Amino acid sequence: MTAPPLTVSGLRKRFGSIQAVDGITFHLDAGETYGLLGPNGAGKTTTISMVAGLLSPDSGDITVAGRRMTTTADDAKALIGYVPQDVAIYPDLSARENLMFFARLYGLSATDARRRTDEVLQTIGLADRARERTKQYSGGMKRRLNIGIGLLNRPKLLILDEPTVGVDPQSRNAILESVAQLSREGMAVLYTTHYMEEAERLCDRVGIIDHGKLIAEGSQEQLVSLVGEEDRVTLSATGDIPHAVDTLRSQPWIKQADAANDGAVLVVDGARAHLPAILQEVAAAGVGVRSVEVSEPDLESVFLHLTGRALRD
Amino acid sequence: MRPAFLIAAKDLRERIRDRTAILIAVVVPLVLAFIFSAILGGGSGDTRAIPLGYVDEDGGAVAEDFVQQVLGQVEKSGIATVHSEPSVATATPLVKSGKLTALIVIPPSFTQAVQTGGTASMQVIGNVDSPISAAIAWSIAQGYVAELNRIRIAVLVAAGGNPASLTTDQLNALAAKAASAQAAVVVQDISSERKQLDAKSFYAAGMAVFFVFFSVQFGVTSLLEERNEGTLARLLVAPIDRISILVGKLLTSFTVGVISMGVLVVATSVLFGASWGNPAGVAILVVSAVLSATGITAIIAGFARDAEQAGNMQTVVAVVLGLLGGTFFPVSQAPGILSTLTFIAPQAWFLRGLGDLRGGDLSGVVVPALAMLAFAVVTGAVGVFRLRRVAEV
Numbered sequence: 001m002t003a004p005p006l007t008v009s010g011l012r013k014r015f016g017s018i019q020a021v022d023g024i025t026f027h028l029d030a031g032e033t034y035g036l037l038g039p040n041g042a043g044k045t046t047t048i049s050m051v052a053g054l055l056s057p058d059s060g061d062i063t064v065a066g067r068r069m070t071t072t073a074d075d076a077k078a079l080i081g082y083v084p085q086d087v088a089i090y091p092d093l094s095a096r097e098n099l100m101f102f103a104r105l106y107g108l109s110a111t112d113a114r115r116r117t118d119e120v121l122q123t124i125g126l127a128d129r130a131r132e133r134t135k136q137y138s139g140g141m142k143r144r145l146n147i148g149i150g151l152l153n154r155p156k157l158l159i160l161d162e163p164t165v166g167v168d169p170q171s172r173n174a175i176l177e178s179v180a181q182l183s184r185e186g187m188a189v190l191y192t193t194h195y196m197e198e199a200e201r202l203c204d205r206v207g208i209i210d211h212g213k214l215i216a217e218g219s220q221e222q223l224v225s226l227v228g229e230e231d232r233v234t235l236s237a238t239g240d241i242p243h244a245v246d247t248l249r250s251q252p253w254i255k256q257a258d259a260a261n262d263g264a265v266l267v268v269d270g271a272r273a274h275l276p277a278i279l280q281e282v283a284a285a286g287v288g289v290r291s292v293e294v295s296e297p298d299l300e301s302v303f304l305h306l307t308g309r310a311l312r313d
Numbered sequence: 314m315r316p317a318f319l320i321a322a323k324d325l326r327e328r329i330r331d332r333t334a335i336l337i338a339v340v341v342p343l344v345l346a347f348i349f350s351a352i353l354g355g356g357s358g359d360t361r362a363i364p365l366g367y368v369d370e371d372g373g374a375v376a377e378d379f380v381q382q383v384l385g386q387v388e389k390s391g392i393a394t395v396h397s398e399p400s401v402a403t404a405t406p407l408v409k410s411g412k413l414t415a416l417i418v419i420p421p422s423f424t425q426a427v428q429t430g431g432t433a434s435m436q437v438i439g440n441v442d443s444p445i446s447a448a449i450a451w452s453i454a455q456g457y458v459a460e461l462n463r464i465r466i467a468v469l470v471a472a473g474g475n476p477a478s479l480t481t482d483q484l485n486a487l488a489a490k491a492a493s494a495q496a497a498v499v500v501q502d503i504s505s506e507r508k509q510l511d512a513k514s515f516y517a518a519g520m521a522v523f524f525v526f527f528s529v530q531f532g533v534t535s536l537l538e539e540r541n542e543g544t545l546a547r548l549l550v551a552p553i554d555r556i557s558i559l560v561g562k563l564l565t566s567f568t569v570g571v572i573s574m575g576v577l578v579v580a581t582s583v584l585f586g587a588s589w590g591n592p593a594g595v596a597i598l599v600v601s602a603v604l605s606a607t608g609i610t611a612i613i614a615g616f617a618r619d620a621e622q623a624g625n626m627q628t629v630v631a632v633v634l635g636l637l638g639g640t641f642f643p644v645s646q647a648p649g650i651l652s653t654l655t656f657i658a659p660q661a662w663f664l665r666g667l668g669d670l671r672g673g674d675l676s677g678v679v680v681p682a683l684a685m686l687a688f689a690v691v692t693g694a695v696g697v698f699r700l701r702r703v704a705e706v
Binding site: 049052053054073074075077078080082084086087088089090092093097101102104105106107133149 | 552
């Protein structure tokens with residue numbers, strides 16, 4: 001039986017007084033895209049830094065395709081492709097030189113490295129500008145090269161740490177499409193993001209992480225089912241919003257109500273039926289409503305349901 | 314070691330494309346060495362012959378001997394061009410105008426005074442703007458007078474204190490014998506003339522070793538840059554030993570330093586005519602100096618917060634050690650504790666090693682090289698210990 005691309009159990013890491021990762025356990029199957037979803041500071045990057053071999057865990061175990069990171073780190077690392085959150089390339093080298101360098105560092109011979117570099121350049125669409133120094137590249141091109149370096153060693157497990165942060169919509173779309181393609185080709189992908197839409201679009205399973213703990217895990221459908229029939233109502237409004245929110249909380253069909261900067265987010269049992277009542281209550285509290293958005297349960301709702309906070313708080 | 318070489322090769326490729334590195338490692342030291350040697354060492358370094366005049370108002374045998382034997386030798390050695398002038402009246406304006414930097418006047422009856430035991434004297438007239446030339450002329454005259462006095466004393470002793478009791482032939486024979494006698498005591502100068510670098514070589518060596526303490530930082534300090542840029546994380550997740558990253562960076566520093574100094578040794582030799590000495594000895598000193606500079610860079614990078622802070626600290630340390638080590642002006646003859654403190658700087662050992670190499674054989678570089686290597690080992694060990702923590706991210 002083939003070992004799964006990644007098995008993580010009981011992972012813990014503390015920085016001073018902060019328990020950054022607190023007993024996280026999960027695994028990835030071959031060809032699966034697994035999303036670690038959580039707000040900034042939840043412990044996503046610390047978790048994948050340990051999985052990639054960048055940080056040593058205080059306790060717990062990481063196994064990559066049967067190789068334990070604690071005892072056979074080099075063997076395990078050789079099976080991992082790592083794409084850091086920020087673009088990490090050498091600006092005074094060309095894309096080809098960047099790729100050749102990392103390919104050789106992963107142990108490929110000069111001939112194999114050259115061949116693999118050509119393949120990756122084709123994959124990331126930089127073959128025609130491969131000899132230009134990367135400091136002359138656009139942000140999107142740099143992002144593509146950043147991902148390309150992670151593919152050089154034909155990894156069993158590709159780790160992407162928020163690869164779309166600060167990326168324009170077009171490049172973002174291209175990156176997401178590339179990841180989906182890699183997954184279709186059978187690569188296991190561990191993907192961290194705080195963008196719910198990305199997790200919904202890409203991931204076969206999602207682990208929701210908060211304060212260093214994995215608070216829920218499963219497919220999107222499984223996670224959404226945790227919320228039940230609850231809908232999310234997002235109000236954009238002006239006026240005494242906290243007062244309006246307090247008023248709404250007294251209604252039995254309001255499961256949760258939170259004031260936001262420019263409005264409120266409500267978790268409502270049967271939102272469409274209760275929408276007139278909601279607007280009436282809000283108006284009575286002296287709040288002017290600019291717009292109303294009703295959405296079916298999604299991962300955002302799940303996070304709100306589980307933590308009492310919005311994902312982007 | 315393969316990853317270390319790959320990292321060093323990558324770093325070197327980046328440095329070659331970074332013109333700042335080439336400027337600091339080669340161009341600036343070369344230009345400064347030229348400027349310093351031109352200003353402080355006499356232009357291209359060629360010593361111009363002093364235009365020296367003499368007026369022989371005596372015309373006797375001793376005066377003729379002085380002109381032929383002493384001034385003739387001086388001219389032959391290239392120190393001065395010697396010009397015979399008809400009179401003090403015509404020569405003095407030439408001295409004042411600078412056409413002659415000094416004038417030696419042999420007065421009338423000089424020969425007679427010497428031969429009869431009377432008081433003989435020579436006069437030196439110098440140009441006020443050329444005090445060194447005047448001093449040289451005075452030394453030439455003084456040296457001859459001292460020689461005459463030595464012979465006179467020898468004759469006096471041989472004649473039992475009464476030269477009048479001897480015939481002229483006897484006196485001449487005694488004088489000739491005294492003149493040909495070898496001095497009983499001689500002073501051999503190896504501390505200054507033989508062991509001192511000429512201006513061109515001194516400034517070439519001084520600038521080379523001064524700037525190598527800047528150029529080596531392009532290796533080790535780039536570890537901090539890579540941490541900041543995120544590429545260090547990429548190196549750390551690669552299946553390589555973490556120590557090989559550090560070794561690669563040290564290798565880059567060492568290679569940049571050796572290339573920098575190597576280019577400067579060759580360039581200053583070819584362009585300025587700097588004389589570095591025995592190539593094997595120079596190579597030993599260069600390698601030792603680069604290692605000590607790499608050690609310093611490692612310790613600074615190990616304690617610095619980031620690359621910028623490391624660069625600032627490196628500048629301060631390089632300038633202080635450079636000044637203390639006498640790269641701009643010699644401090645070994647400085648008074649007080651400074652002459653001792655100079656040897657805490659590897660630069661001082663490097664320059665001393667070159668001087669010793671010039672004044673002797675290859676063994677002269679052993680002590681300076683060992684001193685620099687000890688410096689490299691101590692600083693390098695502390696630096697590597699600290700830098701291992703940097704590589705933990």
